[in-house]
Amino acid sequence: MCDQRVGELILLDSMFPKQCQWDDPSVGQAVSEQDYEFVYGKALEFTFQCDKHLDIICTLGVDYPKTTTLSGNGIHVHCRVLDGRLSNSVQKTLNDRVGDYLSSSNNGSTDTDTGLDYDIISVIQKIQELWTDLDSIKLLANNTSSYNCPANGGDHASNDTNQTLGGNNNDDDVEDRDAGISRYWIYSHHIKSTKKRQLIIDLARELHLTGFTCVGKPGFICVEGGHRYCEQFWQQIRSLSWQRITLIDTERHLPTAPGGSSDGCGLAFVDYHELADTAHMFRLLEANKCDSVVKNFLGFTTN
Structure with missing residues (x-):
């Protein structure tokens, strides 16, 4: 027991x-x-x-x-x-x-x-x-x-906030750096732990990020949304115990709707969910025309 x-x-x-x-x-x-x-x-x-x-x-x-x-x-x-x-x-x-x-x-x-x-x-x-x-x-x-x-949010999230707000940066500098929509691509040696998988999902939804977790070996995580929230997500996830985890690519300044609202513009996914294996992941990425990052990382030839 x-x-x-x-x-x-x-x-x-x-x-x-x-x-x-x-x-x-x-x-x-x-x-x-x-x-x-x-x-x-x-x-x-x-x-x-x-x-x-x-x-x-x-x-x-x-x-x-x-x-x-x-x-x-x-x-x-x-x-x-x-x-x-x-x-x-x-x-x-x-x-x-x-x-x-x-x-x-x-x-x-x-x-x-x-x-x-x-x-x-x-x-x-x-x-x-x-x-x-x-x-x-x-x-x-x-x-x-x-x-x-x-x-x-833990020490990593707070340190990230201090780096954003500290020093001699003025409000305009902070706003410029944190504004816009980003997409983070993360590779892990494997993602199997049930508790860790649930933590990833809960954190992404708490930060209002869309994307997916592809479980198994290897494992992949993709999140998209406000840049500061993508960065906060990455800092908290990387602080967990991993055999290996790597941020393989970031896409910054994705298109937004007029007035700066995301309103789904530039976002490839409508929510955050979990995928059972890489076959499901590639079907999803190909359907959303955003498969090049993962394929290049794995050494696949892309057109």
């Missing part, structure tokens, strides 16, 4: 690489090896490093996810502010807000058949939001150039 806690932590680690410290090395090894059969028979403890200013100390009881209640054997989290320049009231305020969120989201045990009101990943993401919302933290961020707290 598998331990669902470990499955969630594998996903958490793939979303936020190198931000989890495991109290028990055997848990860390299971997560690193993506061992979904690993069973841990006691409370599972780890520390999530939000950034250099904040640690989130997490405990998942043996009854999680059957219950998420704080008073039972569910989730327990404690936020620890590490920066000495911040008063103790900041830590207390943050922990109070986290407690309010957990209490309002779940007032007791929740059976897994009906679904949980939250899980450890959503709790950590909510804490990141609360952390960045604190006025004192915003003040510190304005006075500390190295400050960086990822929010809802």
